[in-house]
Amino acid sequence: MSQPESHPLSKEALAEFRADVANWLEANCPLSQRQPIVREEQIWGGRRRVFPSSDAQQWFEACRDRGFTAPEWPVEYGGAGLDPEEAKVLKQEMTRLGCRPPLYCQGLWMLGPALLVYGNEAQKREHLTAICRGEIRWAQGYSEPSAGSDLANLKTKAEDCGDHFLVNGTKIWTTKADEADWIFCLVRTSDVTPKQAGISFLLIDMATEGVSTSPIPLISGESEFCQTFFDNVKVPKTNLVGELNGGWAVAKELLKHERKMMSAFEGMLEKPAMELLELADYAVGSDAQGRLNDAELRSDMSRHLMREAALGQLGERIYWQGKAKQVDPRLPLLMKHLGTSEAQAKDELILRALGDEGLSMEDPNVSPGLRKMVKQWAFNKSLTIAGGTSEVQLNIIAKRALGMPSGEGKS
């Protein structure tokens, strides 16, 4: 996404905006939507969207109508056209009041930002608007059975048939593809070398004849993923994003946003039954000075909390560098790896503190809230794989941030 023109808002203008937003949130966010989000009540939008309550629907529709589902996207595509600083104020005010995110969607986090850069006007008007309005739910069709880290090895073929492409092949690990309406896909349109130069980026309506999905179960006991099959699927040429055989550039732009989203993923998850220190206190107790009774756990938790705070500061630094259009390009490269590793380090501390209670996701003698935390530990194993594995991220950091020679994989 091109960065908005830097036109620093005066303190007064920002304060006025903050007051306006605070009033608006007070008036439009029902009290029930100021409770911590639970997974079953997240609104993912789409043709088959359901609202868990009339309050949830009211809150979603108020945000949609004010452009607050995509605060920084241009107004003409359904966003609120906010300056990054205003968007930050909105986020702060929503956090202060505990407002739930109005919409969750891969279209919002990944496809939209890439379309803003590479989409043509018709594509932006059709797809960005539908994303902001929560009308279409998107899935990501990148990985294949023999193309994960080595993404450019992908084989799903799109054959040029005049006014349309004929797509054949399969995608794997497609999160929630069985609930999605459309899928953005990388497809092979040429066998040239390098392999990256023969890839195109296509938007495919999942309702098209020949598209099918099959769920894959996970260790958390749920089924987040599908394998998605394309069997002689006709895709109009107008669904090509960017140049024919120029899909790699679009893919990389989108991955930037996927990694950014992944590095902050923890914040989007359901609020745990207990915060870390509260849980540790529950598990091992504290002395009269409020220090945890287990010294080793106390020291490991302190270390984690310091690293977490440092990561927050790094995020702030990147934000302000972005505003000044002076981002040190090495810094965002670090965020996915550091953010996801720290989230997993926290999960390990939670399990350690839980002791026996952390041994099962199903034990009826353990409270449902604590069982959910164990489930989250299992689910979060995926954070260092999805969006590019940590090993590959470290290769990228070694090469691009530290200038060392390395193989890169999904980059």
Ligand SMILES: Cc1cc2nc3c(=O)[nH]c(=O)nc-3n(C[C@H](O)[C@H](O)[C@H](O)COP(=O)(O)OP(=O)(O)OC[C@H]3O[C@@H](n4cnc5c(N)ncnc54)[C@H](O)[C@@H]3O)c2cc1C
């Ligand atoms: C929760 C989750 C959601 C996902 N959602 C989607 C989705 O919606 N759509 C989608 O397209 N994909 C999705 N994926 C797939 C994800 O992008 C891939 O799993 C990831 O890119 C790794 O590919 P792979 O699984 O094929 O592993 P592989 O690439 O086969 O890697 C296997 C192991 O080898 C290591 N390795 C590979 N190459 C190198 C190298 N050059 N140097 C060092 N080590 C290396 C890896 O780090 C890994 O440990 C999702 C994955 C997860 C976990």
